[in-house]
Amino acid sequence: xxxxxxxxxxxxxxxxxxxxxxxxxxxxxxxxxxxxxxxxxxxxxxxxxxxxxxxxxxxxxxxxxxxxxxxxxxxxxxxxxxxxxxxxxxxxxxxxxxxxxxxxxxxxxxxxxxxxxxxxxxxxxxxxxxxxxxxxxxxxxxxxxxxxxxxxxxxxxxxxxxxxxxxxxxxxxxxxxxxxxxxxxxxxxxxxxxxxxxxxxxxxxxxxxxxxxxxxxxxxxxxxxxxxxxxxxxxxxxxxxxxxxxxxxxxxxxxxxxxxxxxxxxxxxxxxxxxxxxxxxxxxxxxxxxxxxxxxxxxxxxxxxxxxxxxxxxxxxxxxx
Amino acid sequence: xxxxxxxxxxxxxxxxxxxxxxxxxxxxxxxxxxxxxxxxxxxxxxxxxxxxxxxxxxxxxxxxxxxxxxxxxxxxxxxxxxxxxxxxxxxxxxxxxxxxxxxxxxxxxxxxxxxxxxxxxxxxxxxxxxxxxxxxxxxxxxxxxxxxxxxxxxxxxxxxxxxxxxxxxxxxxxxxxxxxxxxxxxxxxxxxxxxxxxxxxxxxxxxxxxxxxxxxxxxxxxxxxxxxxxxxxxxxxxxxxxxxxxxxxxxxxxxxxxxxxx
Numbered sequence: 001x002x003x004x005x006x007x008x009x010x011x012x013x014x015x016x017x018x019x020x021x022x023x024x025x026x027x028x029x030x031x032x033x034x035x036x037x038x039x040x041x042x043x044x045x046x047x048x049x050x051x052x053x054x055x056x057x058x059x060x061x062x063x064x065x066x067x068x069x070x071x072x073x074x075x076x077x078x079x080x081x082x083x084x085x086x087x088x089x090x091x092x093x094x095x096x097x098x099x100x101x102x103x104x105x106x107x108x109x110x111x112x113x114x115x116x117x118x119x120x121x122x123x124x125x126x127x128x129x130x131x132x133x134x135x136x137x138x139x140x141x142x143x144x145x146x147x148x149x150x151x152x153x154x155x156x157x158x159x160x161x162x163x164x165x166x167x168x169x170x171x172x173x174x175x176x177x178x179x180x181x182x183x184x185x186x187x188x189x190x191x192x193x194x195x196x197x198x199x200x201x202x203x204x205x206x207x208x209x210x211x212x213x214x215x216x217x218x219x220x221x222x223x224x225x226x227x228x229x230x231x232x233x234x235x236x237x238x239x240x241x242x243x244x245x246x247x248x249x250x251x252x253x254x255x256x257x258x259x260x261x262x263x264x265x266x267x268x269x270x271x272x273x274x275x276x277x278x279x280x281x282x283x284x285x286x287x288x289x290x291x292x293x294x295x296x297x298x299x300x301x302x303x304x305x306x307x308x309x310x311x312x313x314x315x316x317x318x319x320x321x
Numbered sequence: 322x323x324x325x326x327x328x329x330x331x332x333x334x335x336x337x338x339x340x341x342x343x344x345x346x347x348x349x350x351x352x353x354x355x356x357x358x359x360x361x362x363x364x365x366x367x368x369x370x371x372x373x374x375x376x377x378x379x380x381x382x383x384x385x386x387x388x389x390x391x392x393x394x395x396x397x398x399x400x401x402x403x404x405x406x407x408x409x410x411x412x413x414x415x416x417x418x419x420x421x422x423x424x425x426x427x428x429x430x431x432x433x434x435x436x437x438x439x440x441x442x443x444x445x446x447x448x449x450x451x452x453x454x455x456x457x458x459x460x461x462x463x464x465x466x467x468x469x470x471x472x473x474x475x476x477x478x479x480x481x482x483x484x485x486x487x488x489x490x491x492x493x494x495x496x497x498x499x500x501x502x503x504x505x506x507x508x509x510x511x512x513x514x515x516x517x518x519x520x521x522x523x524x525x526x527x528x529x530x531x532x533x534x535x536x537x538x539x540x541x542x543x544x545x546x547x548x549x550x551x552x553x554x555x556x557x558x559x560x561x562x563x564x565x566x567x568x569x570x571x572x573x574x575x576x577x578x579x580x581x582x583x
Contacts, residue, residue: 064399
């Protein structure tokens with residue numbers, strides 16, 4: 001058992017999944033991934049380099065992948081904005097790579113700044129990369145994108161994603177909002193169930209790329225990812241304590257969205273509440289996926305800047321209109 | 322549609338027919354032959370698009386195509402994944418002086434285990450004859466009748482100043498001199514840069530008073546400064562050729578990654 005930041009767990013999972021190359025351009029939100037890989041990869045016989053910018057880091061990672069070494073790189077929203085043509089190329093050429101995207105701060109004064117400026121706080125959490133990640137390969141293909149909600153899941157999903165990148169072959173993305181990335185939690189690599197992690201990642205097993213909580217008798221279904229999903233889990237309990245049967249649907253595989261699993265979880269519910277830390281990037285996908293259900297639930301959106309607390313989510317879920 | 326615009330479009334359509342009047346076709350053949358003479362495993366070739374990428378077709382090796390501007394960092398990853406294999410990256414002046422300029426400088430300062438062949442046709446030929454950042458100041462191009470007001474980027478010079486271990490430059494028509502430089506480049510210590518000046522006739526040559534590719538190439542040779550000739554700081558239309566050092570002149574016998582050793 002290790003006590004690791006989400007970012008550190010992600011780096012460890014990538015290495016345990018087979019990553020042997022790292023190229024990075026350090027950014028505050030993802031710096032712990034860079035530090036962990038720069039230190040540990042050479043000790044494991046791998047190669048780690050720092051390069052001049054985010055595009056160079058991804059390009060070098062792809063070069064290594066084409067050369068036979070599974071590579072990993074980490075970035076934030078700024079690097080994601082540069083990644084499109086490279087990810088499109090990698091998807092088309094079948095080059096394996098693991099890209100970790102750590103969510104940016106929502107602090108407008110210090111958009112890309114980190115702990116030194118105090119912007120990586122729960123109050124400045126953001127999930128504004130949720131939508132862009134769907135078409136991050138220049139819109140040419142929807143890459144597999146996974147969204148862990150704990151340090152332990154950062155480890156297991158990164159490990160499964162690294163293996164998937166080689167098996168496809170192609171680029172695979174792990175998306176972590178900056179709160180999950182900087183939560184220090186127990187991680188037990190030896191106890192990680194490879195099969196379960198792979199199922200959760202690929203949606204090939206019973207989990208269908210998603211995690212559900214108390215959905216069987218739910219009248220209100222919450223949909224959330226990352227740190228908001230953890231708040232929503234508490235909101236489910238709060239709402240049930242007050243007599244509202246709430247449940248939670250959490251996409252573990254963010255893109256392609258696990259629509260079938262969502263329809264299964266939402267069957268029979270009256271209302272669906274999509275909670276996300278942006279202006280509403282996930283709600284349209286959810287509404288579209290549920291359009292064919294009969295009866296069709298009312299889909300609402302709860303967005304925010306800064307953290308959505310459990311009480312606020314629960315109170316919104318309890319509203320009938 | 323106005324008559325001048327029609328005429329302009331006709332000229333544009335004509336210009337799209339590339340007859341390799343720049344000389345890159347012949348250079349590609351010689352490059353391919355030079356590579357065949359190398360010992361060891363086949364080269365790993367990295368190119369994006371444009372005229373530079375067409376050179377890779379002449380070379381026996383394992384070809385990798387990448388997005389514009391990114392051959393150098395991709396080549397770095399490839400070289401680190403396959404130590405012992407020679408990696409040759411192809412760059413045009415459009416990408417080397419544009420989105421790839423930072424990569425060129427950082428590869429130079431780090432000493433990346435890569436060799437970069439920069440094909441400088443002095444224009445964005447494939448994009449319709451717009452000036453590249455390496456187009457000399459005032460040189461008219463197909464899409465810029467007055468030419469750029471800004472100084473053109475000296476690609477070999479920047480690589481040299483950034484610390485590249487080996488830097489050379491030649492005109493595409495230099496014959497034996499280019500062959501010698503090319504043979505040296507292919508086994509030079511990395512990070513190595515060879516810039517080949519090969520102006521595009523349809524996109525820039527004929528817009529500057531040259532009636533034929535031959536006339537353009539004769540003018541190109543007059544622009545080349547050989548044997549330690551001096552280069553005025555104000556004249557970015559001319560350029561030194563040969564193996565390059567900060568102080569100029571081929572009398573320096575050895576070069577290394579550290580400036581003090583040169």
